[in-house]
Each structure stands twice: as C-alpha cells, then as structure tokens.
Amino acid sequence: MPNFITQFLALLLFQNYLNTLASASTNDSLSYSNLQKDCQDLFFNVTIETTTNKNISLSNVSLQPQLNQFIQDAISTNVIESAIVGSFNVSGTFTIGATLCDPKGQKPTTIEHLTHGIPHDRTYWDLLIGNLSWVDVALAYGYSTLAIDRLGVGQSEMPDGLNIVQTGVNIEIANSINNMLRAGQIGNREFSKIINVGHSYGSYITNGLGVFHPSSADAFVLTGFGHAKGNTPALLMAWDSVPAHLSQTNPALRSAPSSHYAAPMGLNSLTQSYFHYPQ
Ligand SMILES: *[C@@H]1O[C@H](CO)[C@@H](O)[C@H](O)[C@H]1NC(C)=O
Ligand SMILES: *[C@@H]1O[C@H](CO)[C@@H](O)[C@H](O)[C@H]1NC(C)=O
Ligand SMILES: *[C@@H]1O[C@H](CO)[C@@H](O)[C@H](O)[C@H]1NC(C)=O
Ligand SMILES: *[C@@H]1O[C@H](CO)[C@@H](O)[C@H](O)[C@H]1NC(C)=O
Ligand SMILES: *[C@@H]1O[C@H](CO)[C@@H](O)[C@H](O)[C@H]1NC(C)=O
Ligand SMILES: *[C@@H]1O[C@H](CO)[C@@H](O)[C@H](O)[C@H]1NC(C)=O
Numbered sequence: 001m002p003n004f005i006t007q008f009l010a011l012l013l014f015q016n017y018l019n020t021l022a023s024a025s026t027n028d029s030l031s032y033s034n035l036q037k038d039c040q041d042l043f044f045n046v047t048i049e050t051t052t053n054k055n056i057s058l059s060n061v062s063l064q065p066q067l068n069q070f071i072q073d074a075i076s077t078n079v080i081e082s083a084i085v086g087s088f089n090v091s092g093t094f095t096i097g098a099t100l101c102d103p104k105g106q107k108p109t110t111i112e113h114l115t116h117g118i119p120h121d122r123t124y125w126d127l128l129i130g131n132l133s134w135v136d137v138a139l140a141y142g143y144s145t146l147a148i149d150r151l152g153v154g155q156s157e158m159p160d161g162l163n164i165v166q167t168g169v170n171i172e173i174a175n176s177i178n179n180m181l182r183a184g185q186i187g188n189r190e191f192s193k194i195i196n197v198g199h200s201y202g203s204y205i206t207n208g209l210g211v212f213h214p215s216s217a218d219a220f221v222l223t224g225f226g227h228a229k230g231n232t233p234a235l236l237m238a239w240d241s242v243p244a245h246l247s248q249t250n251p252a253l254r255s256a257p258s259s260h261y262a263a264p265m266g267l268n269s270l271t272q273s274y275f276h277y278p279q
Pocket of ligand 4: 060061062258259
C-alpha cells in the first residue's frame with residue numbers, strides 16, 4: 001500500500017519555490033480500481049540537476065514536540081523564510097515509482113503525466129471511493145496516464161526531506177520524466193504528446209515546469225490551485241501530523257528518514273481537509 005506524504009513548507013512558502021518536510025499518513029483503504037484498463041506499476045531512475053534549491057538552516061524536526069513547534073512557528077512567524085541561508089546545486093539520480101495506464105487493449109501516443117499534491121500519493125488520481133477516478137476519465141477520452149509518486153513519497157526514493165526534496169528538484173524530475181516519455185524510456189514506447197496535470201502542490205510543480213521548461217509539455221493543467229493561502233494554517237492543523245518514523249497507524253512509514261518527514265495522523269485528518277459531506 002503506497003504511503004501519503006506531506007511537504008509542509010510547500011504550502012507555506014509558495015512564493016519561494018521551496019518546500020520540505022515530506023511524509024506519510026495512514027493506510028486508508030485506497031487502491032487502484034481496475035476497470036477497463038491496462039495498468040502497470042513501474043520504477044525508473046531519473047537524473048537531474050538544479051541550481052534553485054535553497055539551503056535551509058533549520059534544526060532537526062524529528063520528535064513530536066519539535067514538529068508541533070515547527071507547525072506553530074510556520075503558521076505564526078516568518079522563522080522558516082528567515083531560515084533560508086542561500087542556494088545550492090543539486091545533481092543526482094533518484095528512483096521514482098509510478099503507474100502507467102492505458103485504455104484496455106489500446107496504446108495511445110498522448111499521455112497525461114499526473115503529479116499529486118500534499119499529502120497524497122499517486123493513488124489520488126485513481127481512488128476507489130465512489131467513482132472518483134481521474135485516470136478512468138482520462139482513459140475514456142483516449143489518453144494514457146502516468147501517475148508518479150513525488151520524490152519523498154510512497155514508493156519513490158526518500159532523500160533528505162529538508163534540502164533535497166524541494167520544488168526545484170521536483171520541477172527538474174518532471175522535465176526529465178517528460179524527456180524519457182518522448183524517448184520511449186518509460187513503458188517501452190514513445191509518446192508524441194504530453195499533458196502535465198497537477199493537483200494542488202502538484203500544480204505548483206507543474207506551473208514551475210511551464211516556467212522553466214515551457215516546451216517540455218504540450219499542455220499544462222493546474223487543478224486545486226490558486227493564490228489564496230488563507231486556508232493553509234487550518235489545513236496544517238487539520239492534518240494533526242506525526243513524525244513519519246514514529247507512525248503508530250502505518251508501520252510502513254517507520255522506515256522514513258528520522259528527520260523532516262511527517263504524516264497526517266489518520267483518516268479524519270484527510271476527510272476534514274479534502275472531502276465534502278454528504279456528496
Ligand atoms: C492496511 O491495509 C491492509 C489492506 O490493504 C490491511 O490488511 C491492514 O490491516 C491495514 N492496516 C492498517 C493499520 O489499517
Ligand atoms: C536505479 O539506479 C540504481 C543505482 O545505479 C540501481 O541499483 C537500480 O537498479 C536502478 N533502478 C532502476 C529501476 O533502474
Ligand atoms: C548551508 O548553510 C550553512 C550555514 O550557513 C553552511 O554551513 C553550509 O555549508 C551550507 N551548505 C551548502 C551545501 O551550501
Ligand atoms: C535528527 O534526530 C534524529 C532522531 O533524534 C537523529 O537520528 C538524526 O541523526 C538527527 N539528525 C541530525 C541532522 O541531527
Ligand atoms: C551551480 O551551478 C551553476 C550553473 O552550472 C554554476 O554557475 C555555479 O557556480 C554552481 N554553484 C556552485 C556552488 O557550485
Ligand atoms: C458516479 O457515481 C454516482 C454515485 O454512484 C453516480 O450517480 C454517477 O452517475 C456516477 N458517475 C459516473 C460518471 O459514472
């Protein structure tokens with residue numbers, strides 16, 4: 001079962017192209033639906049280089065009291081913005097987990113490259129809750145889909161959550177994945193058209209892709225995206241987060257790095273943040 005991962009600073013520092021504190025939540029009985037489609041789970045290595053990562057000087061956020069204080073500071077002070085002490089270059093190869101889906105029996109040449117938000121993982125796009133599947137609709141329109149786990153999330157590699165897992169790196173990963181899709185290096189066939197679709201923080205990355213690599217995709221779709229940040233403090237509180245490596249509800253998260261990865265406590269955190277009752 002893939003994990004949910006969260007990157008708090010992403011929500012706090014929109015203007016700075018910056019994010020950190022990745023991590024995961026509970027096992028919420030979400031999984032791929034399996035109707036009229038051919039899906040395969042894949043891993044691939046993505047090599048990137050970026051000059052835009054920030055050097056963030058923050059003390060260790062490993063234990064619950066440190067995380068609680070971090071969230072309080074993040075909401076009420078500029079302590080995080082003032083922790084940026086410069087930029088540095090990151091280059092490296094990271095392993096990414098993803099799911100490639102085709103309409104049953106078809107091999108489209110146009111693909112939607114899907115980037116999830118916080119605190120989800122790739123399953124966001126194909127939930128078994130009612131019929132809330134973006135993937136099913138995309139396939140019905142004749143597209144393939146590639147839903148990735150962002151770096152630091154789910155089945156993807158979990159490097160340093162503070163200084164490596166940042167928006168600059170995520171943008172370069174999105175661009176490299178597009179290059180690989182066009183070159184036939186993912187799923188053993190070449191895609192001639194790519195539509196990058198983001199949700200929430202995934203839209204933030206997708207927007208950055210359009211800014212830094214405008215020809216990377218043929219179209220950019222931003223969902224759950226806006227300039228208003230008024231709800232961010234409530235969202236951070238609603239998540240009721242725990243340090244991922246101390247998770248009681250999801251043993252799989254205990255292998256997360258011991259610092260700078262956090263997870264929403266449970267199903268209520270997610271329903272309060274994302275679902276509308278009764279529909
Ligand atoms: C997680 O999900 C699996 C099945 O998908 C289930 O067997 C397991 O009990 C769940 N664990 C928790 C902690 O809910
Ligand atoms: C990614 O690269 C590492 C290190 O070279 C290698 O061990 C691993 O098998 C590669 N993974 C994939 C999916 O190619
Ligand atoms: C980040 O900033 C700290 C504090 O100024 C400094 O000691 C460290 O060398 C910097 N790291 C990099 C990679 O530039
Ligand atoms: C952060 O704290 C954890 C747990 O106390 C410890 O294992 C880790 O080495 C610390 N990291 C740093 C950079 O101090
Ligand atoms: C980072 O990369 C840029 C562009 O390649 C280069 O000009 C700069 O000197 C590099 N900075 C460091 C600290 O290596
Ligand atoms: C989705 O499910 C709802 C409730 O079961 C149903 O009313 C609706 O027709 C379904 N929509 C589609 C597109 O299948």
